[in-house]
Amino acid sequence: MAADLLVFAVPGIPEIAPAADLARVIAGAVRSATDPQRAIEPGDVFVVAQKVVSKAEDAVVRLGEVTPSALAIEWAAAAGKDPRVVEVVLAQSKRIVRMDRGVLITETHHGFVCANAGVDASNAGGPGRLVLLPLDPDASARRLRARLRARLGVAPAVVVTDSFGRAWRIGQAEVAIGCAGLAPVDDWRGRTDTDGRELHGTVIAIADEAASAADLVRDKGSREPAVRIRGLGRQVPGGDGPGAAALLRAAADDLFG
């Protein structure tokens, strides 16, 4: 019998400024809840949008400080883009996957394949700013988990997420780019189905599914960057775990890409 899953936004998160203490903000919002069901519980998972993690880490670029390269200028002119934005995207990338029809899909230095290397001008805290992905999102998740534990007395799991486009399918889905305390995958290989037949190839991307579940309660027009998921206790084994890096498929093994 599976446990119910309860997914709810953490209310009252203000605009996050550079060097903000995100754990203090989130723990404060949790503590100020009057409903006793909103108190922290073992096994709770905090799903936090990359944007506020990056802002707190000041992973923000001011366009006025960017000097575009010749490649960035050339491609930006063809695509009708700001060459400084293209320069920032290229600087965040180790490999260009597609550069076509005004869309730039790259592999980031972390190994994520996504549009514009995850660089985003929306909700950036002001015009002329671009928010980058955190330098090491698994480390961000581990730090946030440790600091939340210190403030709340219980170690939650933490997932840092972003919206990625997908091959072959319309729309973006939220995925995990950083993770601490939640098992990133649930590996059913070797276990058997209800007929006693071994299950092959069934590795479930738990952290990505948790990211997607959290996104369903988040109103993108308001400030709800943090969401809690309760009921994933069997996927919250204790330590930090391998992080979302375990969700990255090496290019050589990638049959879908």
Next chain:
Amino acid sequence: MAADLLVFAVPGIPEIAPAADLARVIAGAVRSATDPQRAIEPGDVFVVAQKVVSKAEDAVVRLGEVTPSALAIEWAAAAGKDPRVVEVVLAQSKRIVRMDRGVLITETHHGFVCANAGVDASNAGGPGRLVLLPLDPDASARRLRARLRARLGVAPAVVVTDSFGRAWRIGQAEVAIGCAGLAPVDDWRGRTDTDGRELHGTVIAIADEAASAADLVRDKGSREPAVRIRGLGRQVPGGDGPGAAALLRAAADDLFG
């Protein structure tokens, strides 16, 4: 303020036989719940695994009735596969995307890109059987929705799901292959962020995220093919809607694939 999401399995679903009335089975399980919170409510979404929908529709192939083609025999020998299984996969496909290292990724006649055209031998109801994807999963979802409405007095939304591998990422995530009554996407293009800046390119794959959320409460080792999600009311506008077909990206528009 976003609504909380509550996700819970529908208990007590028996093995589904060919021509089973899935709506009767699911509605019976809902009605037999003693907890009044488990009664049907407007806006409830039923997320149903493809496997039971296919079994009820008898979308099942007996291997003994399959005669493999020369291509299926040749590739199966090289990959160490059963040529009859390969034959069934090829027959379900309109395009081979990858055929390498024992893995066969194809585009199905519906337009889904997935491993083995969604053909699956696990939990197939017995040895020597393969479960296919439903012929028209959106039609399956619409039928199930209409029949659940007739039995429950409230029209729920219905999502039919399967686990697909993804490009660039480890593990499978559950996605929507059929959908009725739930908006498959939430289109934020043209709306503005908290800085008043227009949000570009933000189309959220709601039905896929709902499929993933439901998967988190499903125990693959037991029989929990149906899951309910409560709290997605703003994505349940009334009619059947465009279905999961709206999530298929035409190959010509696909920059990720």
